[in-house]
Amino acid sequence: MYDPSMRVLTVLEVLQSRESVTGAELAALLEVSPRTVQRYVARLQDLGIPVEGRRGVGGAYHLRPGFRLPPLMFTDEEALSLALGLLSLRHLGLGALVPAAHAAGAKLARTLPQALRETVQALSAAVQLDSSPWVVQADAALLAEVLAAVRAARTVEFGYTDLHGRPTRRQMDVYRALHLDGRWYVVGRCHLRQALRSFRLDRMDDLHVLSSGFEAPPDFDALAFLQASLPDPPRTHHISVWLAAPPGELRGRLSVWFTDLVAEAGGTRVRCQRERLEDFAALLLGLDCGVRVDEPPELRRVFAAFSARCAALAAPTLNHDPPPHP
Template structure:
C-alpha cells in the first residue's frame, strides 16, 4: 500500500488529526504488524516529534499536549542546504538581502526539531565563505522586478551605462537573468540593436516593466550565449602588477577573466594573461592609482613608448602624438 517513508508520514497525519490512535488501528490502516507500528513511532520520536504511548487495553498513541507541528518539515540535508544557501547570498552580490536572510534563518531554526537544529547550526558554523572583492553588488529590488518581468514575458525599459560611461535608454525582451563570475546579467533581444545582447544589472537604473509582452525562444541557453561573447582562452603573455590600492577599492573595476588578485603589502597583486599589452597599459593608467609593473618586459616597453608620446605632447601643440594616441590602445581589461 505504501512505502516505509509514506507509512511514517501517515502515522504523523493520523496523530495530528485525532486525540489518540490505538496501535491496532494504525496497524490495520497501514496493513502492517503492531511491532512495525512501534518502529514507525520510534522513527517519529527520533525526528524530534513528541509521540507518547499510553498503556491500557489495546494501547494508544498521541502527540504531546500543546505540541504544534511546524508548517514545514525538512530532512537534515534539506535544512543544511537552506542554511548554507541563505548564508551564501553575498557571494551572488545580494548583500542587501542580509536582513531578510537573517529573518528566514530564524524561521528555519524554529521549524526544526531541537536536535536537528543543533546539528545544522554546528555544521553551518563550521563553514567559512570567501568574501571575494570581485563580486559586484546588485540591487536586489531591481533583480526581483526583472525576474518578475522574465516570468511574465514583459518587455522592460531601463537606463544603461555602457563601458564608455555614457547612458542610453534601452528597451529589452529579457529571456533570462543569470549570475556569472561575480556579476548578474540580463540576456535578451535589444529593441535598439534588433539583436541578442547582454546587460550587466549593476549598470542598470530606472527599470520599468512595460505592458508589452513577447514570446521567448524555447530552450534558450543564456549562459552559452554569454560565454560565447567573452574570451574563451587566456592569452599567453603573463602579467604581474602591484597596485597601490586594496582589493576592495577595485571592486567592479577589474575584469575577473583570466585574472588573479590578492592583497599584498597594503595594496593588490594582480596577475593576468593578456595579448593586447597596449590595451592593458591604458587600463592601468585609467585606474587612477599608483602601480608597479613587475613583468613582462614587453609591458614596460609599452609604457616607455607611452611616456615618450606624453613628453612630446607636453612640449606644445606643434608636436603631436602618434596617430590614435592612447585611444588606439583599446579598452583595456
C-alpha cells in the same frame, strides 16, 4: 502591528502554544477588537483548523486535543544546503538581502526538530564566508523586478550606462538573468539593436515593466550566449604556475574568467593569460601558499624584482630621518 494574514497566523501560533486563550487576551495581543478576533478564529476554522471554544465575553478558545500542524521535515543534507545558501548571498553580490536571509534562517530554525536545529545553528557559528574581490554588488530590488518581468514575459525599459560612461535608454525582452564571474547580467532581445544583447545589472537603473509581452525562444542557453559574446580581455603573457593549495581553496580568490584551475599533485595548476605580470605576481604573493612558476620566464624576473625591493625595504638604515619634501 501585523497585516490581517499575519494576525491570523499569530492566533494559530498562540493556540498551539497554550491550552486555551481568551478572546480578550487575543484582542490585547493583536491590538484589535474582540469581534475582529472572532473573525480571525472563523477564518482558521474555514481553513480546516479545529478551533473550539466559547465565543463572546469570557469565552476561551483552544485547539481540538491531539491536533498539531505537522512540522516542516528536512533531511540533514537539505537543512545544510538551505543554511549554506542563505549564508552565501554576499558571494552573489546580493548583500542587501542579508538581513532577510538572517530572518529566514531564524524562521527555518524554528521549524526544525531540536537536533537538526542545533546542527544548523552550529553551522552558522562555525562557517565564515568572505566575499570575493571580483564580486560586484547588485541591486536586489532591481533583480527582483527583472525576474518578475521574465516570469510574466513582459518587456522592460531601463536606463543603461555603458563601459565608457555613456547613458542610453533601452527596451528589452529579458529571456534570462544569470550570474557569471562575480557579476549579474540580463540577456535577451534588445529593441534598439533588434538583436540578442546582454547588459550588466549593476549598470541598469530606472527600470519599468511595460504592458507589451513577448515569447522567449525555447531552450535558450543564456550562459553560452553570454560567454561567447563578452569581449576577450587583453592577453599578452601565457602563464602556467603551480600553487600549493587545492582548487577549492583558490576559488573566489582567483578570477575564473579566462583562467583554468586544475588539481595537480596535491595542489592546483593555474593556466591563464594576462597583460600585466606585475599585477598577477602581486596577487599570487597575497595567496599565502607555495608558488612554482613554469612559464613565462618573465614572471620569475618580476618576482626577483619584488624580492630586491622587499630586501631594500627590510634592510636597516643609518639615517632614520624622513626624506625631505620635494
